[in-house]
Amino acid sequence: MNNQGKRVPEDIAPEVLELASRYYTHQNQGYSASELVAAGKEVDIPAEFIQQAILDVQAKHKQQLQQQQQLTHLRQKILIAATGVVAALSVWSAWTYNSIQNSNSKVQAAWAQVENQLQRRADLIPNLVNVTLSYAKQEKELVSLLVRSHEAYLQAATPDDKAAATVQVNQAIDRFRDYATINPQLRSSQLFTNLQYEITGTENRLAVERMRYNQAVQAYNQKIQTFPNFLVANTLGFEKKEFLKAINIDVPKIPG
Template sequence: MKKGTKILLTILILIVVAVMYTFSTYNSLVRMAENVDNKWSQVENQLQRRADLIPNLVNTVKGYAKHEKEIFETLAQARSKLLNANTVEDKAKANDELSSAISRLLMIVENYPNLKADRTFVQLMDELAGTENRIAVARKDYNNAVKSYNMKVKVFPNVLIARMFGFEERQYFQASSQAQSVPSVDFSK
């Protein structure tokens, strides 16, 4: 084989390998991006579930605590912000506000022993606790998917392919510093 043919064949093989690597990396990035989107939709599903529980919880508490109007308004506003938030960052902020409002509601409940014994209230609190656990799991799954995706997008030479096709780093769903401390609520009194 002639030297020119060998060089041409080597260049052709390198081009084929580069194209195959690009296709493979692109497809991998698409799968990972879809996984992140799927995990995010699970977070949104659980946030929606919690938002749907709030009106029932508020109505149950209202029957016992009619003069606690401010907390009900705060809850309604926080719920509305969560339902209308679009970005991960906005959802995280709205989620923190709603969590804070729920915590304040639960502190008010301490003043109403009959409410704590109400079957509907207890059932709603159980559902809310279950939903909070689901949110935590969905957030963890989402953040793990984002971590894998972001690592794939940032490493060389994938970063070149990711930029070429418009794959960008995704945001984590992070709790605020206020969400780090859990309020103390004791329903056993």
């Protein structure tokens, strides 16, 4: 169809002229095979060599284009793979954090049970005071030791304070027991017998809770120390926890 008779709208005329100029420039920048052969004759290059050179250069450019396309495709694959790896690492890190945090929560819960028994043990002190006052009023030093240990535990606010107060409670109870062994009247009283049962029962429950706490600590420590979990644990500040030794022998720092 001949469109030469049609008029071009004025508003698109500049764009048409610009595009036509580009087409013309692009066409004039190239050479036909016959033009290259003619140019080769001027410098005594046979036509077959010109034709072969044209084929070789075209093949080279085609190969370069293919290589560029392959490189672009490879970069896309690497980008997709890297995105997948980052996503997988993010999911794994979140799962590992939740798993470690869950173990840490179990340790905290187990410690709370240990602390309950320590509190229960300290709460027996007033009863020991009453028994001592009933059967050994002259033992003011023992009564004072019992009262101080109980007050120290009640006033303990920080983990270190509670650890120190627990040692005082242990010492006071041991002192009371030692005194009871040399006071037949106290030792034979029903109040003392009942307290002995209470103390023994509390210590047995404390031993059970200590065992459960240590089991929770063992599971937690194994989780944060195994590869690759320790990478997340170290980054997020999860630290190894100490086992709880027998409370009447050594009272470690209460975990926060």
